[in-house]
Structure formats: structure tokens, C-alpha cells
Amino acid sequence: MWQRLLGKRVILITGTDEHGEKIATAASACGSSPREHCDVISQAYKMLWKDLDIAYDKFIRTTDPKHEAIVEEFYFRVLAKNDIYRADYEGLYCVNCEEYKDEKELLENNCCPTHLKPCVPRKEDNYFFALSKYQKPLEEILEQNPDFVQPSYRLNEVQGWIKNGLRDFSISRAAVEWGIPVPNDNKQTIYVWFDALLGYISALLEDEEQISLQSAVSSGWPASLHLIGKDILRFHAVYWPAMLMSAGLSLPKMVFGHGFLTKDGMKMGKSLGNTIEPNELVHKFGADAVRYFFLREVEFGSDGDYSEERFVNIVNAHLANTIGNLLNRTLGLLKKNCQLTLVVDSTIAAEGKDFKDTVEELVRLLQI
Ligand SMILES: [Zn+2]
Structure with missing residues (x-):
């Protein structure tokens, strides 16, 4: 809004990333097909933005055929750069993160530090992205652009991951049907993150425009800012810039990792039954009050707490x-x-x- 008032052209993108094992499992738990499930969830998000009185310019669903076409083209670019190869992989997987984990970052019983659930051993024959090739370029980018990762304390975290050595990561799944097929091997689907991040680019396509990376990019890439949760910083500040470099595209100018909300001083969880339902909050207090409270009370970037008493006061x-x-x-x-x-x-x-x-x-x- 501020940038728009300054007279600049602004495109605010949001959306739903809809592929992957986690989504397919959630859909079957509700007795729906993944596609029906995603229709319901993405519609609920659209309604929520409306209820919160927050306007966006583009809402991208990663099941949109134009997005799938962009992912395919991107895949071929990276393949042509010799950054994709096939290999066996064995490791510990957190389905909720949709990510293979390093044993040393896990808690007792191989539990994921974010989801507090045990990761499961997986062995797969996958396609890999040569992330390790981009170790040096990534180090240089962060050195030359110290503002790339915000807030600055999160930059230290990112630099730490890179310093520990970047390993190639698998960008396909042999056992997951709910995804975009790997273009040159339809027995596998593309790893949900390799697909989802491209939503920032495919969202830029105008409806009647020719569907190509080039036309999407010329409609507004690179992004000035990615505003994301701190739990997905590695994907945005390490994987994504490397993928973009591989495909010969510019990098976003800044990645800002915001914190988590707690409720009454406690971590929220479905099992604890203490989640905040934004819909209920808006219907009870109105959008202005909800937006004011969170902007005023949570230091941007840090974790913040919600309690009804504090909210009302x-x-x-x-x-x-x-x-x-x-x-x-x-x-x-x-x-x-x-x-x-x-x-x-x-x-x-x-x-x-x-x-x-x-x-x-x-x-x-x-x-x-
Ligand atoms: Zn996890």
C-alpha cells in the first residue's frame, strides 16, 4: 500500500501451494480427492483475505495449468544446465515439512524440531538438483547483499546452513502421485517445493498472455520482497536462489522471515486445541481491530503472543x-x-x- 501511494507499480501475490504427500493425506482423511480438497481450502483462504479486508493482486494456485506449464519449462532449463541427475537417496523424512532432514538437526527419537513428530526412514530413486554447485555463488550473494535475508539475525542462520556445506536435494518423488509429473519421466512427480516456489513467477502471467517463463518474468520479476514464515526460510533463502541461478533468472531482492504466533504464551497446535481461528476473530471483533492488534503488538520478524484479554485492552x-x-x-x-x-x-x-x-x-x- 505504501509503495503504491508512492506511485509505484505494485503486485501483491498470495496463493495456495497444493501438491505433495501431506495434502493428499489430508484430503483422503476428509474423504475427498486432493483436487476437491484444494478447491475448498483455496476458497477458504480467498474468503479469509476478504474478511480481513486485505487486497491482493494475484492469487496463484499451483494446480493451475499455466503454473504447471511454467514448472515444466523451468525444469527443462535446469536440466539443460546439467543441474539435474538421477540417484538413490536414503534418509529421514518429515512429511509435514515435506523435507529430508539431517540427523543432527533432529530432536530425540528423530523428531522434527518444528512438528515434534518422528521423521520416517525413506529410500527412493529420485532426480536431484545440484545445489552443492551453488555453494560459492550463494556465499557471495549473501556477502554482497547483507539485506537479502531479513531480519538480520535470520541471515546468520542462513549463513550457518551454507557454511555447513550444501548437499544436493531430491526434486522428485517416486511414491507421490499428487504432483506435477516429471517432464521426462512420468513415473515420478516433482517435489512440492521445487514446484511451489515457482508460483511467485507463474502468478505474474496475465490471463490472455502466452504461457512462457519469458512472458511471466517480463510481467514483473524479480520480486522486491518475499514475506514468509521463518520455518520455510531455507527453501526461500537457499534452495530458491540456487534454482533461479541455475535457470538464469534474477533473484528476489529480499526475503523476510516473520515469526510465529503463540496463544496465551503457549505454542499453538491442533492437538492442544488452542489454535486461533482468524475467521472467528474477524467476525467477533472486526477486521480493523484484528489487523491493528497484530501490527501493533508483534514486533515485525519476531514471535508474538495473542491473548484475548490483551487484544481487548x-x-x-x-x-x-x-x-x-x-x-x-x-x-x-x-x-x-x-x-x-x-x-x-x-x-x-x-x-x-x-x-x-x-x-x-x-x-x-x-x-x-
Ligand atoms: Zn517437520
């Missing part, structure tokens, strides 16, 4: 009392001394009539 104290009072008094002064008009800057003055109507309407509503 903050909204009453700031929005109702301080800002509400200010509005009330300003309108009172306008009515008393200025016949409900204001001298304002020329662009707003051009819409002067509307402005006066708004003030009159507010005065009437607030019964000043």
Missing part, C-alpha cells in the same frame, strides 16, 4: 479511546469552526465534495 485503549477520541474531537472542531470543510492538498481537494460528504456522514454517525 489494546483495541479499547488505542483504537477506541486514543484514535477514536482524536477523530471525535477533530470532527467536533471541524463542525464548530470550519463549516465541515478543510483546506487540503490539491489531489484530495479535487475530490473535495466526497470529502465533505464523508465528514458530514461521520458527524451524523457519531452524533457530534
Whole structure:
């Protein structure tokens, strides 16, 4: 919004990444096909943005055929660069992260540190992306652009991963049907992250535009910012830039990893039954109050806590009392001394009539 007010062209992209084993399992648990399940979930997200009164320009679903075409073209570019090869892989897998894990980053009983569930041993014959080739270029990029990863304390984390040595990662799954088929081997599907990250580019395609990487890129790539959760930083700050370099595309200018929310000081979880339902929050308190609370109360980038008591106190104290009072008094002064008009800057003055109507309407509503 701020950039738009500065007169810049802004494209805000959001969406749902819909492939992979985790989604297929969730769908069958509800007795739906993956596609039906994704239709329901993506629609719910669209409704949520609407309820929160947050506007976006593009909503990309990774099951969109144009996205699939872009993934295919990208795959061939990386293949032509000799960055894809076939190999056996054996390791510990967290289905919730959709990621093979290094044993040394796991907790007791090989539990994933994010999901606190044991990772399962997997052995597969997969296609691999040659991430290790990009170790040096990635180190250089982070050195030359220290703002690439934000907040700065997350940069240290990323540099740590790279310093430990980057290993090639598998970009296909032999046992997962719900995904985009590997273009030159339809017995496998493309690994969900290798597919999902490309949504940032495929989303840029206009409806009637020719579907090609080149036309998507020329519609607005590279992105100025990826705003993501801290748990998916490795994909965005390590895998993604390497994939882009391999395909000869520019890198996004910044990756910002935001924190997690806790509730009443506790980690939220479905099993604990203490999740915050944003829909309920909006329906109970209104979008403005919800948006104000989280922007005001959570330091951008850090973890933040929600409690209903704090929420009500903050909204009453700031929005109702301080800002509400200010509005009330300003309108009172306008009515008393200025016949409900204001001298304002020329662009707003051009819409002067509307402005006066708004003030009159507010005065009437607030019964000043
Ligand atoms: Zn996990």
C-alpha cells in the first residue's frame, strides 16, 4: 500500500501451494480427492483475505495449468544446465515439512524440531538438483547483499546452513502421485517445493498472455520482497536462489522471515486445541481491530503472543479511546469552526465534495 501511494507499480501475490504427500493425506482423511480438497481450502483462504479486508493482486494456485506449464519449462532449463541427475537417496523424512532432514538437526527419537513428530526412514530413486554447485555463488550473494535475508539475525542462520556445506536435494518423488509429473519421466512427480516456489513467477502471467517463463518474468520479476514464515526460510533463502541461478533468472531482492504466533504464551497446535481461528476473530471483533492488534503488538520478524484479554485492552485503549477520541474531537472542531470543510492538498481537494460528504456522514454517525 505504501509503495503504491508512492506511485509505484505494485503486485501483491498470495496463493495456495497444493501438491505433495501431506495434502493428499489430508484430503483422503476428509474423504475427498486432493483436487476437491484444494478447491475448498483455496476458497477458504480467498474468503479469509476478504474478511480481513486485505487486497491482493494475484492469487496463484499451483494446480493451475499455466503454473504447471511454467514448472515444466523451468525444469527443462535446469536440466539443460546439467543441474539435474538421477540417484538413490536414503534418509529421514518429515512429511509435514515435506523435507529430508539431517540427523543432527533432529530432536530425540528423530523428531522434527518444528512438528515434534518422528521423521520416517525413506529410500527412493529420485532426480536431484545440484545445489552443492551453488555453494560459492550463494556465499557471495549473501556477502554482497547483507539485506537479502531479513531480519538480520535470520541471515546468520542462513549463513550457518551454507557454511555447513550444501548437499544436493531430491526434486522428485517416486511414491507421490499428487504432483506435477516429471517432464521426462512420468513415473515420478516433482517435489512440492521445487514446484511451489515457482508460483511467485507463474502468478505474474496475465490471463490472455502466452504461457512462457519469458512472458511471466517480463510481467514483473524479480520480486522486491518475499514475506514468509521463518520455518520455510531455507527453501526461500537457499534452495530458491540456487534454482533461479541455475535457470538464469534474477533473484528476489529480499526475503523476510516473520515469526510465529503463540496463544496465551503457549505454542499453538491442533492437538492442544488452542489454535486461533482468524475467521472467528474477524467476525467477533472486526477486521480493523484484528489487523491493528497484530501490527501493533508483534514486533515485525519476531514471535508474538495473542491473548484475548490483551487484544481487548489494546483495541479499547488505542483504537477506541486514543484514535477514536482524536477523530471525535477533530470532527467536533471541524463542525464548530470550519463549516465541515478543510483546506487540503490539491489531489484530495479535487475530490473535495466526497470529502465533505464523508465528514458530514461521520458527524451524523457519531452524533457530534
Ligand atoms: Zn517437520
